[in-house]
Amino acid sequence: MFPGEIDVQPSTYLDRLGTIFARFGADTQDSGNVSYGVQTGATRYFVKTAGDPANTEPYLDFDGRVALLRNAVALAESVSPGPACGGRVIWGPLVVYDWRDGELLHLNSGSAHERFRALPVEEILAALDTLYDLHADLDAAGWVEGDFYDGAMLYDFPTRRLTVMDLDTYRRGPHRNDMGRMFGSRRFMAPEQLSLGAPIDTRTTAYVMARTAVVLLSEPPPALCAVLQEATTTRFPSYAAFHRAWLSARAR
Ligand SMILES: Nc1ncnc2c1ncn2[C@@H]1O[C@H](COP(=O)(O)OP(=O)(O)O)[C@@H](O)[C@H]1O
Ligand SMILES: [Mg+2]
Structure with a gap:
């Protein structure tokens, strides 16, 4: 073909x-x-x-x-x-x-962002599961987040399927911030992505994924809220640690 x-x-x-x-x-x-x-x-x-x-x-x-x-x-x-x-x-x-059907969840691309945030919490969490499981695989393969934002997600409302795309600027392996302000949307970016020379690694991925949940969930259940809080303040030492904490809070 x-x-x-x-x-x-x-x-x-x-x-x-x-x-x-x-x-x-x-x-x-x-x-x-x-x-x-x-x-x-x-x-x-x-x-x-x-x-x-x-x-x-x-x-x-x-x-x-x-x-x-x-x-x-x-x-x-x-x-x-x-x-x-x-x-x-x-x-x-x-x-x-x-090809994947769906609407861009980007805040500035129409109403899908707000319609998604208005869905029942369990439906939003199911979509986050897709995102987080994918990142567990990517993280295990050594990929570090770059320029992820809500414009990299398509959501198909009828089938409830999330598609993650445009991960082109992810980099393999830990590296240093060589740009100063890196590519990315401010609402999602980790502090080190704004600081020339700072280490960019699995911890960065954890931060950005946590920010994604903060942006998408208007009212996270308390146990999940605590994990997101930790992920964006004291931080987790790795994406895997964040993901483990998330899954166990999710099971509670
Ligand atoms: N697999 C796909 N199926 C359907 N539409 C897609 C797919 N991947 C991306 N798109 C759509 O195409 C647009 C451009 O793709 P993207 O990968 O973001 O390209 P760019 O590198 O130009 O940012 C996206 O905003 C999305 O709307
Ligand atoms: Mg794009």
Whole structure:
């Protein structure tokens, strides 16, 4: 279905292969990436490209964008195909994922954020389970959070399925903050992501995941509230420690 090499524009190729039913370009994305929803027969794909090589407007140039796409493939391949990462093949700068229905939970992208927060607590917790289990796998494989925010989650309200996507800037292994203010949304970021030279590691992942629950849960049950409080003040020593505390509070 998807050969290793193509020598035409992605959109030309995808048009031949099937029907392009969605496009995510400069009108919605500031990444410089251009992605497509493509249907072939009964199957739908989300196809992501690094966009126009001549587009130097974004923070990352084309080579930088291609490097992130390759990083995303490595990330997707390192965890068992879960609800989040469906990376299958890369050819040239082009990555194919399964298409997932859902609405972006980003605060600034319509009403889904508020509708999600208004769901029954158990439904929100079930979605957080998906997010946290995925991060347990990613953390175990050595991946450290980068630029995660509510715009990296799609929620399908009818089926109650959460999809996590766009984890392209996660990095493998602990590292130092080499940017000062790193990529990310302030509501989710850990203090070390604002401080040049600070260590960025599994503890950072724990903080950002805890912040995600704080943002999404309007009234966390008290036991969970205590875990979130600890995660964002005295901190947990690792994502695994945070996740364990969360699961045991959840079972109470
Ligand atoms: N697997 C998917 N299925 C359906 N839509 C997706 C999928 N992954 C991403 N999207 C949609 O495409 C948009 C752009 O994808 P994203 O990975 O965020 O690209 P970018 O690198 O440009 O930020 C997302 O905001 C989301 O709405
Ligand atoms: Mg994005």
